Amino acid sequence: MSGEPILRLENVHKRFGKLEVLRGINLDVGRGEVVCVIGPSGSGKSTLLRCINLLEPPEQGRIFLDGDEITAIARSDRVDEVRQRMGMVFQQFNLFPHKSALENVCLAQVKVLGRDEREARGRAEALLARVGLADKLDEYPDRLSGGQQQRVAIARALAMDPHVMLFDEVTSALDPELVKDVLDVMRELAAEGMTMVVVTHEMGFAREVGSKVVFMDGGVVVEEGAPAEVLDSPRHERTQRFLGRVLEH
Amino acid sequence: MDFIFNYYFDFKNYVFSDGHFADLMRGFWYTIKLLVIAGILSLLWGLVLAVLRQSRAKAMAPLRWLTIAYIDIFRGIPLLMVLLLVSGVSIFGAPISGEILPKELVSPTWLGQPSPFWYGIAALTITYGAYMAEVYRAGIEAVPEGQMEAARSLGMSHSDAMRYVIVPQAVRKVIPPLLNDLIALMKDTSLVAFIGLIELTQAGRDIQAETYNGSAIVFGALLYLALTIPMARVVDILIAREQRRTRRGGGEGPAEVEPLPVGGSPAGGPL
Numbered sequence: 001m002s003g004e005p006i007l008r009l010e011n012v013h014k015r016f017g018k019l020e021v022l023r024g025i026n027l028d029v030g031r032g033e034v035v036c037v038i039g040p041s042g043s044g045k046s047t048l049l050r051c052i053n054l055l056e057p058p059e060q061g062r063i064f065l066d067g068d069e070i071t072a073i074a075r076s077d078r079v080d081e082v083r084q085r086m087g088m089v090f091q092q093f094n095l096f097p098h099k100s101a102l103e104n105v106c107l108a109q110v111k112v113l114g115r116d117e118r119e120a121r122g123r124a125e126a127l128l129a130r131v132g133l134a135d136k137l138d139e140y141p142d143r144l145s146g147g148q149q150q151r152v153a154i155a156r157a158l159a160m161d162p163h164v165m166l167f168d169e170v171t172s173a174l175d176p177e178l179v180k181d182v183l184d185v186m187r188e189l190a191a192e193g194m195t196m197v198v199v200t201h202e203m204g205f206a207r208e209v210g211s212k213v214v215f216m217d218g219g220v221v222v223e224e225g226a227p228a229e230v231l232d233s234p235r236h237e238r239t240q241r242f243l244g245r246v247l248e249h
Numbered sequence: 250m251d252f253i254f255n256y257y258f259d260f261k262n263y264v265f266s267d268g269h270f271a272d273l274m275r276g277f278w279y280t281i282k283l284l285v286i287a288g289i290l291s292l293l294w295g296l297v298l299a300v301l302r303q304s305r306a307k308a309m310a311p312l313r314w315l316t317i318a319y320i321d322i323f324r325g326i327p328l329l330m331v332l333l334l335v336s337g338v339s340i341f342g343a344p345i346s347g348e349i350l351p352k353e354l355v356s357p358t359w360l361g362q363p364s365p366f367w368y369g370i371a372a373l374t375i376t377y378g379a380y381m382a383e384v385y386r387a388g389i390e391a392v393p394e395g396q397m398e399a400a401r402s403l404g405m406s407h408s409d410a411m412r413y414v415i416v417p418q419a420v421r422k423v424i425p426p427l428l429n430d431l432i433a434l435m436k437d438t439s440l441v442a443f444i445g446l447i448e449l450t451q452a453g454r455d456i457q458a459e460t461y462n463g464s465a466i467v468f469g470a471l472l473y474l475a476l477t478i479p480m481a482r483v484v485d486i487l488i489a490r491e492q493r494r495t496r497r498g499g500g501e502g503p504a505e506v507e508p509l510p511v512g513g514s515p516a517g518g519p520l
Contacts, residue, residue: 077406080404086402087402088402090399090402092395096400098421111409157403160403
């Protein structure tokens with residue numbers, strides 16, 4: 001980790017009606033770090049990612065990306081520029097079903113970055129090959145397995161050359177035997193130095209790949225630190241209880 | 250039983266005689282032109298209305314409210330009234346507009362049509378645009394929210410996301426109900442007879458009045474059916490195909506949305 005953080009959250013609050021989902025989150029993510037966010041469902045993990053991406057602009061607090069305060073422009077046109085710098089991968093893949101794998105990866109390159117068709121196609125082919133789908137370029141999403149769809153979704157996000165990648169429980173909707181392929185792709189990305197914020201239930205992945213593990217509960221960060229510290233010798237009772245339940249089976 | 254044949258099915262004496270067949274076909278040609286032109290215009294106009302109605306920007310709010318009011322009003326009043334208003338007293342109409350607008354604009358004749366034809370196109374488009382807007386809206390709302398989020402997360406603007414991601418999927422979902430509306434529109438073209446266009450129904454009626462025999466009307470009905478029944482079959486095929494696709498796409502894929510049921514068509518006595 002060098003210099004100032006690429007992503008910084010200061011006292012971020014998010015409310016849905018009366019329910020306060022995030023209650024003052026502070027978080028620094030350094031360049032090349034892989035921050036794994038764990039916690040029980042309803043703890044605000046996914047909301048946290050959606051706030052960072054400004055899909056759900058926070059009501060209070062500030063978020064900085066590359067040193068710019070992005071919360072200030074959450075409701076302006078410039079929000080599209082900010083989102084280009086953050087790739088997001090969703091639990092439900094959200095591939096565009098009317099477009100082939102290749103077209104899924106090309107669309108935003110052409111319409112947002114203004115790349116010409118040939119350049120976009122070249123990039124898309126290279127990225128799809130990298131996630132192991134060189135032979136599925138022209139398949140439509142409904143002909144692909146969940147694991148394959150999720151890898152297309154990762155390629156689609158990478159095509160925008162993001163500075164940070166956000167992963168929102170990307171293996172939770174997958175059959176167990178398909179999880180590995182997706183995690184392998186993420187492992188490789190991490191090894192290449194991509195900055196990543198990963199909301200996950202995969203404790204093995206967090207331990208092995210994470211540079212930092214953040215445990216959230218009730219809309220706050222309860223505990224954070226090196227994976228071995230947090231996962232093996234958690235200091236807080238809530239963390240212990242959660243890990244006890246998760247690691248039991 | 251001869252009475253039934255003689256009154257309804259004696260095509261030889263009452264259709265294929267005295268130039269009646271040519272009259273009917275001339276009327277049928279108007280009906281087809283009304284269907285095709287008003288059909289295409291209302292498909293486009295309905296999409297414009299649906300997208301305006303779906304806009305989220307604050308600056309668009311007045312336009313959004315206007316759109317909702319438009320849709321409510323023109324779905325809620327009889328097509329016949331729209332037809333009478335458009336052709337009679339509005340700025341399109343002859344009495345006032347002759348002084349306000351140049352004649353070519355008031356009653357366009359570039360396609361060689363007399364003006365009732367264009368009033369008919371206008372009225373059908375105004376009303377069916379409102380119906381189709383609601384069909385499109387149902388399609389837009391049936392696209393999972395994750396699609397918009399995925400598009401926005403890639404840096405696409407709301408309007409680009411609508412254009413390249415949401416609307417193409419929505420349109421695919423609503424092709425069957427839209428076709429159903431086109432069938433209804435086809436039948437409603439007969440209302441244009443009220444303002445003086447001799448389309449298929451009126452052509453049959455004229456022959457009936459002249460001959461005191463209903464065979465020409467029955468023949469006209471067969472001509473309508475020759476178009477509407479194939480359209481109905483196309484709707485069936487499209488629905489079946491969509492259902493097969495949806496079932497296959499099941500499993501762990503993203504939750505596919507059921508194709509929208511055909512229904513809520515305006516065919517329900519427009520008079």
